[in-house]
Amino acid sequence: MALSDAAVVALARDGDSEAFRALVERHGRAVFRLAHRMTGSRTDAEDIVQETFIRAYRQLSRFESRASFGTWIHRIAMNCTIDLLRSRGSYHEAAYDDELLKEPSIQQTVPRAPSPERLILSREVKDAVQNAMGALSPLERSAFVLRHFEGRSHEEIGEALGLGTSATKHSIFRAVRKMRVVLAPFVES
Amino acid sequence: MTPHLTEDDLLLHYYGETDPSREGIVAAHLGACAECRASLVGLERLLAMVNSGVDVDLPQTFERDIWRRLAPHVVRPHASVLWSTVLTPRWLAWGAAAAGVVLAVLLVVQLRLHGPSPRKAADEGPHRAPATADVFRERVLLADLENHFERSEMMLVELVNTSHYTPAEIQREQARAEDLLAANRLYRQTAANVGNAPVAHVLEELERLLVDVAASSPTAAAADLEVLGRRTESQSLIFKVRVLSRSTDRGFEGPSTQG
Known part of the structure; x- marks a missing residue:
């Protein structure tokens, strides 16, 4: 044993x-x-x-x-x-502003609607998810990962990232919104 | 019916983090509103997709590779382990090669200082078999030394002439300097031991430079190398190494001047 x-x-x-x-x-x-x-x-x-x-x-x-x-x-x-x-000095919380979700850089990462045949290709889904995660700021990404994958509470995440609870929640909300924009074609089909 | 739930409401609901004072309202709305239920299903699908796609595949050798990187930091070898490492065939081969270089240089320098010149020995004809063998060995060894000086010279020329290093170039220069360093140390010690001060002096200068190139910090390596290039230029090190290289070609008389 x-x-x-x-x-x-x-x-x-x-x-x-x-x-x-x-x-x-x-x-x-x-x-x-x-x-x-x-x-x-x-x-x-x-x-x-x-x-x-x-x-x-x-x-x-x-x-x-x-x-x-x-x-x-x-x-x-x-x-x-x-x-x-x-x-790296890239660790800043972006302003909580929905307008940012309309930035061309994010819109440009939205892939065209995939056909059902292409959907079965897990490689493509993987790439899309990596793409969606890549659209997040380091802070949004960290907050989301700690919440979603690590199951940490908002308070724990806030403590680790040096944020208040409210700012932590907003980082996670923003992360999910951004990913939804990028992954919408896959989710909807 | 209450107003539609926001995406944030749905996310909090998904994670079971809805404020207790709103839990009842959210649950009642979801029971009554097909549109919000559909949004919740969409969110669940989105997060399930993220779960399935976020991780990369790791090779089976992952643990071994990580340990190979970690071991030098966390394993402290005690004496017996150290000796068993040193006495592996690979290290023994390196040791033998290093000893061979020392002997070779000693032989070459001693021959030059005290023995007959290769030309004279060769002129004495085939009946002097041992001398001919010495001459042959000496020529091989001189070629080896000459090769060291030529490689050093090439490195110095690049050091002086390169102004912007890429990370790959930095790595290459550092590897080259490390490679030259071990041999240079042996040549320098041998030259000092046999009393060839001019040669030892130039080799010492070269060694200092090689040490600095090999040890330049990864973060400031490009700037470091440029500084070292200027130092090489100001000390005329290329010229001295070139003189040594030519001297070796002619029979290792060494540079006549220092500076």
């Missing part, structure tokens, strides 16, 4: 690098998924995975074994991602 995360963490704390490797193998994909969803970049996500586990390794002594390692490592990954986005 496989050792629990808590037991593996205890071994890793004692300097067992193979134990730490086991933690990387168990949680690496989930960390990558979170980072990729938030950044939309494979390269960034790989860098974030690396940085997350390096931080985790250095802070292993602070990890409380009563907590879930998965939750803990997710929080570190989320912070790493937010740090990366902030360091």
Whole structure:
């Protein structure tokens, strides 16, 4: 039977690098998924995975074994991602203005209505979703991912992103509206 | 009937985050309004689509690849591990090659300082078999040295003449500098050991530059390399390396001047 995360963490704390490797193998994909969803970049996500586990390794002594390692490592990954986005200087909340949804840059990303045959191509749907996510600002994207995929409350998201609850909600609302515009042809057919 | 629900209302309802004071109103409206129910279904389809399309496929080697990047940061080798690493065939081969270079340079420099000139030895004819073998070996080794100087010279010329580096060019220059550095160190130490101060001096200058190129920070590498290019120019390093290269071609007498 496989050792629990808590037991593996205890071994890793004692300097067992193979134990730490086991933690990387168990949680690496989930960390990558979170980072990729938030950044939309494979390269960034790989860098974030690396940085997350390096931080985790250095802070292993602070990890409380009563907590879930998965939750803990997710929080570190989320912070790493937010740090990366902030360091890029592109981490600003767009004004809450519906006019922005009419911007040509967003309208231009709307694909033409696909035929039913094309709809069955999951590749196309995947591309459209990536396109829709790409139309979000880093802040909207982060807020949406943390709400939708990570199931965080508005308060938690606001705390992580440095926003008030209301601004957090609006970021998520805006993200969904933008995605609806881009994905409308797929959803409607 | 109450007014239609907004998209934000629907999203809050979807996530179960409707304000408790409005929950009843929203639920009653959805029960009565087909249009809002359809909007809610559209929202559910949209989010389901996002769920299915947001992630990329990862290769099976993902965990191994990540560990390969992480290991240098989190694995602290103790002595026995270090030795077992050093004693792998690959490292032994590198060690042997490095030792070979040292011996080669020692041999070349000693021959030049104390032994017969290649031309003279060659002139003495085939009956001097050991001397001929020495000459042959010496020529091979001189060619090796000359090759090092030529490669260094090419790198310096590019360093001086390139003003805007792309990331790919930076990586290439750094890799080239690292490659030259190991050999240069050996040549420089050997030249110093056998007392060839002019050659050792130029190799030392070259080594400092190679170290700086190889170690330039990724973020400021382009600017760093441009500065290094100007330094190369101001120190006439290309000229000195070229002189050494030609000297090697003629039999390794080294530059006669420093500066």
